[in-house]
Amino acid sequence: MNAFKKLPLSYQFALLLLGLAAIAAVGSYLIGSSVYISETRNQARTVADMVDNFGQWATRYRGVWVKDDPRDAKLQVGSFLEREVANGQVGDAAAFHRKNPALVQRELSDITMASPAKAKFRMTSDRFMNPGNAPTEFDKVAMSTIRETGATEYSEVRGGQLLYARRLVAEKGCLRCHGVPSEAPAAVSALYPGPQGYGYEEGKLAGVISVAIPLEFSIGSFVQRFDRQVWAALVAMALGVAGLLAFIRQQVIVPVRKVREFALAASGSDPGAKIDKVEFIEGEHTSANEIHELNTAVKAMHTSIEYLYRKMTKR
Ligand code: HEC
Numbered sequence: 001m002n003a004f005k006k007l008p009l010s011y012q013f014a015l016l017l018l019g020l021a022a023i024a025a026v027g028s029y030l031i032g033s034s035v036y037i038s039e040t041r042n043q044a045r046t047v048a049d050m051v052d053n054f055g056q057w058a059t060r061y062r063g064v065w066v067k068d069d070p071r072d073a074k075l076q077v078g079s080f081l082e083r084e085v086a087n088g089q090v091g092d093a094a095a096f097h098r099k100n101p102a103l104v105q106r107e108l109s110d111i112t113m114a115s116p117a118k119a120k121f122r123m124t125s126d127r128f129m130n131p132g133n134a135p136t137e138f139d140k141v142a143m144s145t146i147r148e149t150g151a152t153e154y155s156e157v158r159g160g161q162l163l164y165a166r167r168l169v170a171e172k173g174c175l176r177c178h179g180v181p182s183e184a185p186a187a188v189s190a191l192y193p194g195p196q197g198y199g200y201e202e203g204k205l206a207g208v209i210s211v212a213i214p215l216e217f218s219i220g221s222f223v224q225r226f227d228r229q230v231w232a233a234l235v236a237m238a239l240g241v242a243g244l245l246a247f248i249r250q251q252v253i254v255p256v257r258k259v260r261e262f263a264l265a266a267s268g269s270d271p272g273a274k275i276d277k278v279e280f281i282e283g284e285h286t287s288a289n290e291i292h293e294l295n296t297a298v299k300a301m302h303t304s305i306e307y308l309y310r311k312m313t314k315r
Contacts, residue, residue, distance in 0.1 A: 056101075065084075065097065123209055139210050153165060175202060178198055
């Protein structure tokens with residue numbers, strides 16, 4: 001500490017300023033990344049809302065019917081619960097296929113997974129029907145936390161991603177398929193004989209909508225986000241700091257040096273020799289500026305020594 005105190009004031013000040021700049025940089029990085037994470041969490045909420053709404057839409061029609069076309073080999077209807085042959089309108093084998101809401105959401109999830117979209121989502125449950133929907137480690141933590149705390153959502157940052165889970169509560173209608181296998185529609189129990197995927201209890205947690213969004217927050221991308229306004233603010237701050245430095249130099253360091261020069265000249269000169277006195281400002285002795293006061297005091301000391309000397313040599 002003494003070594004620091006012994007440094008020239010300008011060095012001390014520069015060091016302090018550097019420290020301050022480092023703290024400000026780390027601080028703004030931390031604030032930036034926290035804002036970025038909470039923004040990403042909001043994106044995840046929006047994705048979950050969209051999945052929810054899409055499920056509501058499919059629920060309105062108790063699932064969605066998809067019709068195949070035997071003349072089009074490329075048209076695949078994928079998984080379905082029930083199949084009803086269409087009345088021979090398209091071709092003999094044309095049929096409607098019912099996709100229940102969870103299946104519709106699963107297919108949307110598959111499309112999202114295969115797309116370049118950054119935000120991916122899945123529907124999952126610890127009582128999953130489809131092994132492809134089995135919960136990940138995060139999903140399990142999310143479900144047990146939501147069960148314990150009664151929260152509606154849970155999120156964490158893991159492996160460079162924001163992982164978000166939204167609670168799905170089992171309603172009466174869900175029990176039709178997810179209650180007991182023997183009471184489930186034949187199409188469901190044929191596809192998923194159980195016991196996995198059944199045993200939902202009304203009002204209890206059924207599963208979660210699980211969203212994953214990659215976090216791409218680095219210093220580089222942080223700086224890339226700077227727009228004109230941010231640069232203008234940074235330039236203004238830099239100008240402010242430069243102004244402060246100039247002020248310290250002009251108002252403290254340079255005047256103190258001048259006082260020191262005077263004191264050195266006075267102490268090194270022969271008594272009675274004429275030394276130029278420093279005067280920073282007119283009426284300096286009435287100034288409240290500490291450096292003016294110091295200068296006045298040094299000059300007064302010099303005057304009293306001269307006075308003493310003259311008195312002594314006169315005798
Ligand atoms: C018509 C029958 C049916 C109803 C009603 C139904 N589900 Fe499902 N649910 C299924 C089927 C079938 C799957 C498997 C879909 C797949 O293959 O991905 C499934 C899958 C799920 C999944 C994904 C995990 C898994 O089990 O594979 C969740 C979560 C889920 N359902 C929750 C619900 C909730 C909550 C409700 C009520 C709001 C509900 N389901 C109503 C049939 C149904």
